[in-house]
Amino acid sequence: MSIKDLAKAAKQASIMLAATATEQKNKALQTIAQELRNRKEEIIAANNLDLERSKKENLAAPLLKRLKFDEEKIDGVIDGINSLIKLPDPVGETLASTELSEGLELYKISCPIGVIGVIFESRPDALVQISTLCLKSGNSTLLKGGSEALETNRILAKIIVDATAKCNIPNGWIQLLETRADVNEMLKEDQYIDLIIPRGSNDFVKYIMENSNIPVLGHADGICHVYIDKDAVIEKAIKVALDSKCQYVAVCNATETILVHEAIANAILPQLKWALETCGVEIYGCAQTQSIISVLPATDESWKTEYLDYKVSVKIVKDCVEAVDHINTYGSGHTESIQTENKDTAVYFLNHVDSGNVFWNCSTRFSDGFRYGFGAEVGISTNKIHARGPVGLDGLLIYKYIAKGDGHTVTDFSEGKRKYSHIKLNKPLRF
Amino acid sequence: MSIKDLAKAAKQASIMLAATATEQKNKALQTIAQELRNRKEEIIAANNLDLERSKKENLAAPLLKRLKFDEEKIDGVIDGINSLIKLPDPVGETLASTELSEGLELYKISCPIGVIGVIFESRPDALVQISTLCLKSGNSTLLKGGSEALETNRILAKIIVDATAKCNIPNGWIQLLETRADVNEMLKEDQYIDLIIPRGSNDFVKYIMENSNIPVLGHADGICHVYIDKDAVIEKAIKVALDSKCQYVAVCNATETILVHEAIANAILPQLKWALETCGVEIYGCAQTQSIISVLPATDESWKTEYLDYKVSVKIVKDCVEAVDHINTYGSGHTESIQTENKDTAVYFLNHVDSGNVFWNCSTRFSDGFRYGFGAEVGISTNKIHARGPVGLDGLLIYKYIAKGDGHTVTDFSEGKRKYSHIKLNKPLRF
Numbered sequence: 036m037s038i039k040d041l042a043k044a045a046k047q048a049s050i051m052l053a054a055t056a057t058e059q060k061n062k063a064l065q066t067i068a069q070e071l072r073n074r075k076e077e078i079i080a081a082n083n084l085d086l087e088r089s090k091k092e093n094l095a096a097p098l099l100k101r102l103k104f105d106e107e108k109i110d111g112v113i114d115g116i117n118s119l120i121k122l123p124d125p126v127g128e129t130l131a132s133t134e135l136s137e138g139l140e141l142y143k144i145s146c147p148i149g150v151i152g153v154i155f156e157s158r159p160d161a162l163v164q165i166s167t168l169c170l171k172s173g174n175s176t177l178l179k180g181g182s183e184a185l186e187t188n189r190i191l192a193k194i195i196v197d198a199t200a201k202c203n204i205p206n207g208w209i210q211l212l213e214t215r216a217d218v219n220e221m222l223k224e225d226q227y228i229d230l231i232i233p234r235g236s237n238d239f240v241k242y243i244m245e246n247s248n249i250p251v252l253g254h255a256d257g258i259c260h261v262y263i264d265k266d267a268v269i270e271k272a273i274k275v276a277l278d279s280k281c282q283y284v285a286v287c288n289a290t291e292t293i294l295v296h297e298a299i300a301n302a303i304l305p306q307l308k309w310a311l312e313t314c315g316v317e318i319y320g321c322a323q324t325q326s327i328i329s330v331l332p333a334t335d336e337s338w339k340t341e342y343l344d345y346k347v348s349v350k351i352v353k354d355c356v357e358a359v360d361h362i363n364t365y366g367s368g369h370t371e372s373i374q375t376e377n378k379d380t381a382v383y384f385l386n387h388v389d390s391g392n393v394f395w396n397c398s399t400r401f402s403d404g405f406r407y408g409f410g411a412e413v414g415i416s417t418n419k420i421h422a423r424g425p426v427g428l429d430g431l432l433i434y435k436y437i438a439k440g441d442g443h444t445v446t447d448f449s450e451g452k453r454k455y456s457h458i459k460l461n462k463p464l465r466f
Numbered sequence: 467m468s469i470k471d472l473a474k475a476a477k478q479a480s481i482m483l484a485a486t487a488t489e490q491k492n493k494a495l496q497t498i499a500q501e502l503r504n505r506k507e508e509i510i511a512a513n514n515l516d517l518e519r520s521k522k523e524n525l526a527a528p529l530l531k532r533l534k535f536d537e538e539k540i541d542g543v544i545d546g547i548n549s550l551i552k553l554p555d556p557v558g559e560t561l562a563s564t565e566l567s568e569g570l571e572l573y574k575i576s577c578p579i580g581v582i583g584v585i586f587e588s589r590p591d592a593l594v595q596i597s598t599l600c601l602k603s604g605n606s607t608l609l610k611g612g613s614e615a616l617e618t619n620r621i622l623a624k625i626i627v628d629a630t631a632k633c634n635i636p637n638g639w640i641q642l643l644e645t646r647a648d649v650n651e652m653l654k655e656d657q658y659i660d661l662i663i664p665r666g667s668n669d670f671v672k673y674i675m676e677n678s679n680i681p682v683l684g685h686a687d688g689i690c691h692v693y694i695d696k697d698a699v700i701e702k703a704i705k706v707a708l709d710s711k712c713q714y715v716a717v718c719n720a721t722e723t724i725l726v727h728e729a730i731a732n733a734i735l736p737q738l739k740w741a742l743e744t745c746g747v748e749i750y751g752c753a754q755t756q757s758i759i760s761v762l763p764a765t766d767e768s769w770k771t772e773y774l775d776y777k778v779s780v781k782i783v784k785d786c787v788e789a790v791d792h793i794n795t796y797g798s799g800h801t802e803s804i805q806t807e808n809k810d811t812a813v814y815f816l817n818h819v820d821s822g823n824v825f826w827n828c829s830t831r832f833s834d835g836f837r838y839g840f841g842a843e844v845g846i847s848t849n850k851i852h853a854r855g856p857v858g859l860d861g862l863l864i865y866k867y868i869a870k871g872d873g874h875t876v877t878d879f880s881e882g883k884r885k886y887s888h889i890k891l892n893k894p895l896r897f
Contacts, residue, residue, distance in 0.1 A: 050794060054817035133839055139828060141838060148850050149820065229850040250681065250851050271873035278875035363481055382897050385868050386485035389580065397570060397871025406876075407572055407867070408564055408888035419579050419660040420681050421852040424867045436838070436855045437816050440828030442702035444709035445837075457839035466813050 038220035042227035044207030045150045045175035051205040053147045053173045057124040063202035064167060068116040070198045071163070074190075075109055081186040082159065089183045097285075102183050104159045112163040118410050119171050125428050126173045129463040134456050136448070139440040142464040145432050147173035149229040152221050153413070154243070156235055157181035162191050164411040165232075166209050170199065172431040177221055177228065179212040222247035232414050232426075237341065252430065254417040256367035257287025258341050259399040262358040262384065263307075264375035265298040271396065272303065272374035273310050278398040279372065281314040285343050287415060288370050288392075288402040292338060292348040294358045297323070300351050304328045307349075316345045323351040338365040355380050359387045366390060368417040370402035391417060391424035437464060469651035473581065473658035475638030476606035480580045482636040484604045488555040494633035495598055499547040501629045502594070505621070506540055512617040513590065520614045528716075535590040535618050543594040549841055550602050556859050557604045560894040565887050567879070570871040573895040576863050578604035580660040583652050583680070584844070587666055588612035593622050595842040596663075597640050601630065603862040608652055608659065610643040653678035663845050663857075668772065683861065685848040687798035688718025689772050690830040693789040693815065695806035696729035702827065703734065703805035704741050709829040710803065712745040716774050718846060719801050719823075719833040723769060723779040725789045728754070731782050735759045738780075747776045754782040769796040786811045790818045797821060799848040801833035822848055822855035868895060 036044070071078070082104040089102060131143040151174050155161040162180050169176040180188040192211040200206065212218060221228065225248045232252050233243040240255040261279050263272045279290035295303060300323070308328045311318055319337045320330040330349065337348040338361070352358045355373070362371050372394035373384040381395045392402040402425065404412025409427030416422050422430035447453040467475070502509070513535040520533060562574040582605050586592040593611055600607040611619040623642040631637065643649060652659065656679040663683050664674040671686040692710050694703045710721035726734060731754070739759045742749055749761040750768045761780065768779040769792070783789045786804070793802050803825035804815040812826045823833040833856065835843025840858030847853050853861035878884040 050790075050818055050820055053820070054814075135832070135837065135839065139832075245679065248676065250849075252851075268873070274873055274875055278877050282876045282880070359481075378897050383485075387481055389481055389484070390866065392867045392869070394869040395871065397869055397874040398876050400876040401566070401570075401869060401871075401874070402867075406566060406879075406886065408566065408886065418681075419864055420683075421864075423864050433850055433852075433854050435821065436823045436833075438823070438825040438828055438832060440826065440832075442699070442705055443828040443832070444705055445713045445829050445831035446709050448837075449713070455837065455839065466809050 038212070038217055039224060039227075041207075041210040042150065042177060042221065042224040045177055045210055046227040048205035048208040049147065049149045049175035052175060052208050053126070055173060055204065059202060059204070060124070060170060060173070061120050063170060063199045063204045064116050064120050066198040066202050067167065067195055068113045070194045071109060071113055074194055075106060078104060078109060078187065078190055078194075079106070081190040084186045085184050094183060098157055098183070101156070101158045102181075104187050108160055112160050115164060115411055116167050119167055122171065122410065122428065125171070125432055130434055132460040132462055132464065134458040134460055135438070136443070136453050136455050139438065139443045140460065142437045143434050144437055144464055146435050148431055148433050150175045150177065150227055151431065152177045152228050152231040152249070154179045154218060154231070154233045154235065155181070157183050159184045159187040159191060161234070162188050163195070165413060166195055168411055168413055168428060168431060170204070170208070172428050174431050175208040177210045177212055179218050179221070182213075185213065219246075222249065225249045234414050250421070252416050252418055252422060252426065253414050254287060254367065254369060256341050257289070257369045258292065258339070258365065258367040259288055259290045259369050259402075260292045260294060260362050260366060260371040261290045261399065262294040262352075262355070262362070262371065262373045263296060263299060263303060264355055264373060264377065264380050265296040266377035266380060267299060267303075267374040268376060269299070269303050269306065273307055275372065275374055275396065275398050276307065277310050277314065279400055280311065280316060280347050281345070282398065282400045284345055288399050289343065290347065290399050291340065291342055292350065292365070294350050294352050294361060295324070296355070296358075297351050297353055300324070300327055304349075311347060314345070316347050319346065319348045321350045324349045341367075355383055359384060363387075363389050368419075369415070370394065370399045372397060372399050391415075469643070469648055470655060470658075472638075472641040473608060473652065473655040476581045476608055476641055477658040479636035479639040480578065480604075480606035483606060483639050484557070484578045484580075486604060486635065490633060490635070491555070491601060491604070492551050494601060494630045494635045495547050495551050497629040497633050498598065498626055499544045501625045502540060502544055505625055506537060509535065509540060509618065509621055509625075510537070512621040515617045516615050525614060529588055529614065532587070532589045533612075533614050539591055543591050546595060546842055547598050550598055553602065553841065553859065556602070556863050561865055563891040563893055563895065565889040565891055566869070567874070567884050567886050570869065570874045571891065573868045574865050575868055575895060577866050579862055579864050581606045581608065581658055582862065583608045583659050583662040585610045585649060585662070585664045585666065585674070586612070588614050590615045590618040590622060592665070593619050594626070596844060597626055599842055599844055599859060599862060601635070601639070603859050605862050606639040608641045608643055610649050610652070613644075616644065650677075653680065656680045665845050681852070683847050683849055683853060683857065684845050685718060685798065685800060687772050688720070688800045689723065689770070689796065689798045690719055690721045690800050690833075691723050691725060691793050691797060691802040692721045692830065693725040693783075693786070693793070693802065693804045694727060694730060694734060695786055695804060695808065695811050696727040697808035697811060698730060698805040699807060700730070700734050700737065704738055706803065706805055706827065706829050707738065708741050708745065710831055711742065711747060711778050712776070713829065713831050715776055719830050720774065721778070721830050722771065722773055723781065723796070725781050725783050725792060726755075727786070727789075728782050728784055731755070731758055735780075742778060745776070747778050750777065750779045752781045755780045772798075786814055790815060794818075794820050799850075800846070801825065801830045803828060803830050822846075
């Protein structure tokens, strides 16, 4: 089948899946969990093929670690599915209800988006997480995983296809793509695909955004900031800055620039430098920073750089207003944190920073669906519409308006025979 | 100023506007209403210039009627502003709150999108409605109205700029564009503009969608359907079909195709034909329809046609399933209505039709922000993400996550010193 045909089949399946009962979706999720347990050995054997090939291809050790899908990780995704089963069905919720006029009622009802294309990195757990989130939310999905995980993804997709077919989930609701060329074809199918969620490198996400008419949910850059205000407690601020930068450097919510209020710079910078350098972080400082501590020079380019590494830019600012301006100019709308004991300053920062996640006295590394308590996440969005920040089940839903009448016509209203009442009903839709 | 500079200024203003107090925004709205009242004569004089020029240019009578902005229409927009003032501020609402761990709280807070570009048709009332909706929701806006209304739009924009400047609303929050070339420049400013809402012809909206990386909210086609089921009450069904087609033919929620269940076709088609033809509607029917009533032949093209005129396509289907398939194949996701007394059939239709508005026993013409009780609307969306159906204030908002901690680090959690609690707080954010 061509990618167009796969996308078309996914669209057709999505219509039926949108109207599939909660019990049937949960039964299918249970069956997936069961089959993953039953077919553990097959999965591990397939994963070993991927691991062996990738070792021969000299894949870096951290990537091999992410690729590995052993018994523990399989148990992890099964636990995830069991949590997902327990969540209420997000589809069919009454979000609002209004009597428009006597006998004419309007309901705003949550429903699936339709068909979601997801492109994810090497971890095979992502395939199970994303497809089960899509199933629970009633969406069809086209998935493209990392090519290193080819064999593992194939067996996982097959297990999910088999398990859901047994439970009468419509055929075609999940489709596995395998090549970069497939992805390029997918980007053209705006007739059938409603949303693309790309996870991966900055350049890759930008490429997707520029090469498709399909809406894209996600983030390219993750240039996060920690701002240390004059009213910060030094020890606490350094602890948070260090965690934000170093707890895991290779991820989008790691901090790339530390902004320091000039009134606290002399007091904090030497300690901050010592703490960062102890963790192996290379510091690029503005001229004023360099006049206090000996560090490498920062350029205008430094403020736009997502290091994803043991490197950080440091800039001295004259106040919180300048810090906010800097963030809104150079940031990527991802996550920023202010360190201060001054409530008014914190409120200014939280209200004026134009990012999806704005924190007060805590690490930027908390910006994550699991830490937010969403269960699994489909990604982190720096979009300004639909969904922002870490995106869980909610981001896979939209709504439709359902009206029930009894032969109501607009003519009756324009002729004055009927009147609009617009009374809030606060009751769920019942047929 | 170049369009880039205008967009940049709007973005800067949007940061401050997002944090502007409710009272200040309402004060500004009051001042706009007052100034519109005070400067009525200036507005009417400017509108007369537009009307005279447009008459000379032989603008069609219905367009002249829309262009006319007299005392009654001015009073109408002033009433609209007064209603808007009474609505609660949609910004700063706590949508969710969670204790992530002891002393670390997460809040999901509604906030403005940022900068909205709106392109609207000849009615000058739209300028006031859209800009006041943007102000209430804390968004900056770039507006481009119909060129026929040039003078009227200029004076209205000036009144709004003056009134809001008096109330310390940040300069640059509203910008008036005047040419098609300006619009083309605007489409490139994805760095500063967060959303485009185009209102206008199908081709124009498609052009916007294909020529910008900025997300677009709106609809191109409005191919709405009425499906008359075998269990319909004939008289009621004809009344609804007639209203859906004829109450106002030139709008997106007017019906373009009537689908008829084959079991009721012989009974209903002759009466339906009589009723439609009495209203001056030309009928294009499928072969089976033509075997029952004498009408023009429909082709495959007919099902894809938005007539916006006294014309309608009629097709006989074998059941509700085929009707739903037809709608999901040829429809535009706008508005569809089933006529039936059978609850199960209605539920199947409402759950399986993939449109923003799905109705049971009422006219497709109800699909409208005013009729839904939203007050003013910014447009009707057939998008599958962010906002669907008629879009009021809600569609101009997104959210940000705000976290408050006390030096919390992810390291403490990864080392087991702290644990996630993820307790729902159900309390609004208070500093």
